[in-house]
Amino acid sequence: MSETTTTIAPEKVEVQKGWGGQSVPRREDKRLLQGEGVFFDDVKRHGMGYLHFVRSPYAHAHITRVDVSAAEAIPGVYGTLTGEEVAALTEPFFQISSAPGAHLKDYALAVGKVRYVGEPVVAVVAETRELARDASELVEVDYEPLPALVDARRSLDDDAPVLHEEADGNLMWTGLYAWGDVDSAFAEADRVVKIPELHFHRFNSTPLECDGALVEFNRGVGQWTITTNNQFPGFAAIMMGPAMRVGLDKLRFVTQDIGGGFGNKITSHPQLVACCLLARKLNRPIQWTEWRTDFHLSMSHGNERWFHDTEVAVKADGTLLGFRTKALDDAGAWLRYEPLGGVIWAQVTPGMYRWRHIELEFTQVATNKAPVSPNRGYSRMQHLWFTERVIDIVARELGLDPVEVRKRNYVRADEMPYETPNGCIYDSGDYAAMLDMALELVGHDRLEERRAEAKERGKVLGFGIGSTLDSGTNNFGQSRMINPELQFSGNNEVATVKLDIFGEIVVTLGTTPQGQGHETTAAQVVADILRCSVDDVHVRAGHDSYWNSHAGFSGTYASQFAVTGLGAVKGATEMLAGEIKRLASAVFGGVPVEQLELADGGVRIKENPDAFLPFMACGAIINANNAGLPEELDVTLNCRYVYRPPFQVPDVERKYGNLTLTYAAQIHCAVIEIDPETGYYELVDYSAVDDCGRRINPQIVEGQVMGATAQAIGAAMHEIYEYDEEGNLLTPNFYDYHVPHALDMPPLATGALESPSPFTPLGTKGMGEGGGAGIHAICAAVQDATGQVVTDSHNPYQRVWRMLQEESSGR
Amino acid sequence: MEIAVNVNGTTYERDVEPRRLLIHFLRDDLDLTGSHVGCDTGNCGACSVIVDGALVKSCMMLAVQANGSAVETVEGLAENGELTPLQQAFNEHHALQCGYCTPGMLMSATALLREHPSPSDDEIKKGLQGNICRCTGYWNIFEAVKAAAR
Numbered sequence A: 001m002s003e004t005t006t007t008i009a010p011e012k013v014e015v016q017k018g019w020g021g022q023s024v025p026r027r028e029d030k031r032l033l034q035g036e037g038v039f040f041d042d043v044k045r046h047g048m049g050y051l052h053f054v055r056s057p058y059a060h061a062h063i064t065r066v067d068v069s070a071a072e073a074i075p076g077v078y079g080t081l082t083g084e085e086v087a088a089l090t091e092p093f094f095q096i097s098s099a100p101g102a103h104l105k106d107y108a109l110a111v112g113k114v115r116y117v118g119e120p121v122v123a124v125v126a127e128t129r130e131l132a133r134d135a136s137e138l139v140e141v142d143y144e145p146l147p148a149l150v151d152a153r154r155s156l157d158d159d160a161p162v163l164h165e166e167a168d169g170n171l172m173w174t175g176l177y178a179w180g181d182v183d184s185a186f187a188e189a190d191r192v193v194k195i196p197e198l199h200f201h202r203f204n205s206t207p208l209e210c211d212g213a214l215v216e217f218n219r220g221v222g223q224w225t226i227t228t229n230n231q232f233p234g235f236a237a238i239m240m241g242p243a244m245r246v247g248l249d250k251l252r253f254v255t256q257d258i259g260g261g262f263g264n265k266i267t268s269h270p271q272l273v274a275c276c277l278l279a280r281k282l283n284r285p286i287q288w289t290e291w292r293t294d295f296h297l298s299m300s301h302g303n304e305r306w307f308h309d310t311e312v313a314v315k316a317d318g319t320l321l322g323f324r325t326k327a328l329d330d331a332g333a334w335l336r337y338e339p340l341g342g343v344i345w346a347q348v349t350p351g352m353y354r355w356r357h358i359e360l361e362f363t364q365v366a367t368n369k370a371p372v373s374p375n376r377g378y379s380r381m382q383h384l385w386f387t388e389r390v391i392d393i394v395a396r397e398l399g400l401d402p403v404e405v406r407k408r409n410y411v412r413a414d415e416m417p418y419e420t421p422n423g424c425i426y427d428s429g430d431y432a433a434m435l436d437m438a439l440e441l442v443g444h445d446r447l448e449e450r451r452a453e454a455k456e457r458g459k460v461l462g463f464g465i466g467s468t469l470d471s472g473t474n475n476f477g478q479s480r481m482i483n484p485e486l487q488f489s490g491n492n493e494v495a496t497v498k499l500d501i502f503g504e505i506v507v508t509l510g511t512t513p514q515g516q517g518h519e520t521t522a523a524q525v526v527a528d529i530l531r532c533s534v535d536d537v538h539v540r541a542g543h544d545s546y547w548n549s550h551a552g553f554s555g556t557y558a559s560q561f562a563v564t565g566l567g568a569v570k571g572a573t574e575m576l577a578g579e580i581k582r583l584a585s586a587v588f589g590g591v592p593v594e595q596l597e598l599a600d601g602g603v604r605i606k607e608n609p610d611a612f613l614p615f616m617a618c619g620a621i622i623n624a625n626n627a628g629l630p631e632e633l634d635v636t637l638n639c640r641y642v643y644r645p646p647f648q649v650p651d652v653e654r655k656y657g658n659l660t661l662t663y664a665a666q667i668h669c670a671v672i673e674i675d676p677e678t679g680y681y682e683l684v685d686y687s688a689v690d691d692c693g694r695r696i697n698p699q700i701v702e703g704q705v706m707g708a709t710a711q712a713i714g715a716a717m718h719e720i721y722e723y724d725e726e727g728n729l730l731t732p733n734f735y736d737y738h739v740p741h742a743l744d745m746p747p748l749a750t751g752a753l754e755s756p757s758p759f760t761p762l763g764t765k766g767m768g769e770g771g772g773a774g775i776h777a778i779c780a781a782v783q784d785a786t787g788q789v790v791t792d793s794h795n796p797y798q799r800v801w802r803m804l805q806e807e808s809s810g811r
Numbered sequence B: 001m002e003i004a005v006n007v008n009g010t011t012y013e014r015d016v017e018p019r020r021l022l023i024h025f026l027r028d029d030l031d032l033t034g035s036h037v038g039c040d041t042g043n044c045g046a047c048s049v050i051v052d053g054a055l056v057k058s059c060m061m062l063a064v065q066a067n068g069s070a071v072e073t074v075e076g077l078a079e080n081g082e083l084t085p086l087q088q089a090f091n092e093h094h095a096l097q098c099g100y101c102t103p104g105m106l107m108s109a110t111a112l113l114r115e116h117p118s119p120s121d122d123e124i125k126k127g128l129q130g131n132i133c134r135c136t137g138y139w140n141i142f143e144a145v146k147a148a149a150r
Helices: A029-033 A083-089 A129-136 A182-188 A233-244 A269-282 A292-298 A341-348 A380-398 A402-409 A431-442 A444-456 A476-482 A518-530 A561-587 A615-624 A698-717 A770-786 A797-808 B022-029 B085-092 B102-115 B121-128 B139-148
Strands: A049-055 A061-067 A077-082 A120-126 A140-145 A171-179 A191-200 A212-218 A223-228 A251-255 A286-289 A304-314 A320-330 A357-365 A460-474 A493-499 A505-509 A537-539 A596-599 A602-605 A608-614 A638-643 A660-674 A681-691 A748-753 B002-007 B010-015 B048-051 B054-057 B070-072
Touching (some): A049 A129, A061 A120, A077 A269, A083 A269, A120 A269, A212 A269, A304 A380, A320 A341, A341 A460, A341 A476, A402 A431, A431 A660, A460 A561, A493 A561, A505 A561, A518 A537, A518 A561, A561 A596, A561 A615, A660 A698, A698 A748, A698 B139, A770 A797, B010 B022, B022 B048, B048 B102, B054 B102, B102 B121, B102 B139, B121 B139
Parallel strands (some): A049 A286, A223 A251, B002 B070
Antiparallel strands (some): A049 A120, A061 A140, A191 A304, A212 A223, A304 A320, A460 A660, A596 A602, B048 B070
C-alpha cells in the first residue's frame, strides 16, 4: 500500500467556478462516522419476527416431503412459509428472456425441486434471530438427489442433467451478433491468431452488509412497507407486483444508508416476496438479515464466461481487423436479471479499439450453481477482459510491444464521437494520452532496469496494462435484442427540489446510493444554480417511494448517477430558479425576469441589488402568505424533473444502436514480482488513470477509482466462487473467500483526464464500475512474467507457480 | 443471566441469554446500532469495539463475558457532536464510502493510536489488517490514520 497517491492535474481541466469541480468533503460522513447511519438492520418494530431460510444442502434434487410441524411447535416460533404456499399465493416471476429461458417457473422459494446448494426452501419466523435459526433445524425436508451440472461446458451435452424441464434443456438464451464483414477481414489478414479457450471466473463484490429487509404489512390498505437495502427498487417492484398480484402502489420501498451494493443488491426480490407473504400471513413485521454464508451461497454471483474458438484477424504490423468468438455464459440456476448479460456486453463490443469486423455467438446456459446477477462491471468487464487478453496474446504471437499494439489500435481522440461497428457512440476521450500518463505514473521507462534488478533478487518481474471502458446510462431498449417482445427502452431518473416555508432548499433523489456521495454532489450542483452555499442545501438521505421522486429506472446501478441523477437535479433546480424569479417579478411589481438574478441566498434586481428577496421570503410567500398574488402566477416552488437521455429504440434485427450514453475510460498499469519458488507474487507498483468527463467532486471520483481497483486486484488474485463436482460451494465465507486486506494493497498512483461528454447535461460520465481494469492488467503482468499465455482471469499463486514450471520446462 | 456492562460511560443491567453475542447485545438490546455485522466469522471487523482497553471483535465474544467490563463503541468517540481528530481525518481524506465498515475501522484505529501515537506505516497497515473494507481499497483510510497520528 502506498504512502502517497498522486493525482495529476491534466491540462484539459477547465478552471471551475463555484462548487462543481471542488472536492467538497462529504456531507454523509458526519452521521456515518458517529455510528448514526441508519441501515435496514438498525430499524426495529414492535413485535417483529426474525426470518431464517432453510436452504438446500443439495445442488440438484427433487423435494419429496416438507414438514414444518416440529418447528412450528416451538414456543416463540411465529410461523413458516413453504414452497407449496408460495406456488399457491404468487405467480412465477416475470422472465426477461425469450424462449427457452422464458419458460422458467421461478418463485420466492423452491417449488418441487432444488437447483443449487443454498437455495431457500422454507422460511421460519421466530421471536429472536437465534430461535429462528434453531427452529430451522427442526424443519424436515426429504430430498431425492439428482446428478448436478457444474461445468457450463457440459450443459448442452445429450447426457447432461437438465435443470428446468419446462425449458427442455439447459440452453437459456442464444443469439448471433455480427457486424462489418468478418470474412473479408480474415481474407485481408496477414495473420490469424487462434485462442482455443479463455475463461472469466465467478466472483462478486461481497458488500460488507448482506441483503435484508424489515417488511410491514398494513392490513387496512393492503400495502407493504419494505425497508430494505435493495439498490434498484424500480426493478424489484416490477418483479414483485405481478408475482404478488398487486399494483405497485402496494409496495412502498424505503431505504436510508446501504452498506455497499456493487450491483449485488439488485436481485433480492425473491427473498423480499417471502418476507411480504409472511408479514401478511403472520400479521407482524418481518425482519430478514442475510447471513454472510447465505450471501455467498445464493446471492448475485458475477457472470462466469468462457470464450471458445477465438480467431483474430491482424496485419503484420499489429493492426487489428476483426475477431470472431463464441461466448458461453454460465447463468447459474435461475435467470434473475439474466439473460441481460447476453446483450449488455455489446455496449463495449470493440473495447477501446478500432476493429470493424466482429462476430460473436453468445450462448447462456443454466447450471446447478447460485444465480448470477449484476456485479460491478456487469457483463462488459468480462468482454473487456476478453479484448485485453486478445491484445496481449496477439502482441505475444507477433512479437510486438503491447504498448505499441494498443496505441496502433486505440480509437483516436480526433475520431470522437466514434461510432462502433454496432452503432454505439463513444462520446469523448483520448486513450493514447491516458496510456502515456499511466505509463509515466508507474515508471515504465525504467521497466527493463527494474526487471534485471528484480532478477538479481531472485524475483521474476512482470508488467501489464488494462485498458477498459465503463459504459454508463443504459438504453434499456437493448433488452429487446434479448426478447423483441419487451416494451422497455430509454432511461430516466427523477429529482425534486423545493423551497420550504423558512427558505430551506430541500432536494429529493430517486436514487439509492451505497457510498457514492450523492448527497454531496447533488448539493454542489444545486448550490451552483441557486448561487448559495452547499451548506444551505438539504439533500434527503436515501429513497422512499412515498416521496414520489422516482421513475421506472430509478436506483443506483450501472454507472449513471452523474448523468441521470445529477441531470434530474439540474433540471429540477433550474425549474425552481425560474419559479423564484417569476415570483420575485410579481413581488417587485412586474420587473422582467431577465432583469433578476439569484445571489447570496435570494433573488435581486441586477441593477438594484438592494431590491432583494431572500429565499426565506420566497418560501414563506408561496407556502403561507399567498393572498393577493396574481392569479396567473403558476409557481409552487416545488419542482419535479424527470431527466430522460436522448435515446432511440435500437434496431433489433441488426442488433444495432446506441446502447449507452457515456463511455468513461480507465487505463491501469500493474507491476508484479513473483517468487519463482512458490508462485507467490506481489503488486509492487500500480497506476490508475481515469477519464470520466467533467468531475463534480474529484475526491469522490478518485475514491470510486480506488475501490474498483481494489476489487479488481482481489478478483484477479484471490476471490473466486469455486464449486466441487457435487455443486458444493468451497468458498462460503471470508475465511475461504479472501478479499484484500490493508496489507494486500500496492503503492498506487492515480491520474485523471477530463474529456467532457458532449451528450450529458453537465459534461459528466458515469464511472463507478470501473470496467475491471485491474484484472486485465494483472493478467497481462502474469503473462509477461511467466512467458505463458494467460487464459484465466483468476491467477492465484498456485496457478502462477504452475505456469512458471511450464515455462522452465519449455512447454 | 444478569449482567452489568458499562458502555461508553453508562452502566446497563440486563438479563441476557448465555449465548447472546456481544454485538447483538449492543445492537439489539441496547440499540447501539453503530457497530455492524459483516461476516459472522470474525473476519471482517465491522463489529470491532474496545473492551477494557483491548480491541475486540464483538461477534466473537459473548455478552456475558463482558459482565463487569467497560466497553467503548463508535457512539462514544465524538463528544457533544464534536468529531475526534481521527473522525475528522476520515472525512477530510474520504476514508469512507458506504460507511458500513467505518465504525469498526475507527475503533481499530483508535486502539492503534492509543498504543502507538506515532505509528510507522507498517504499524498502521497491521493495525487495520483485521478490518475489511470493500469500498475504498484502504488507501484513504491509511492516509486518514496517518494524518490523525501525532
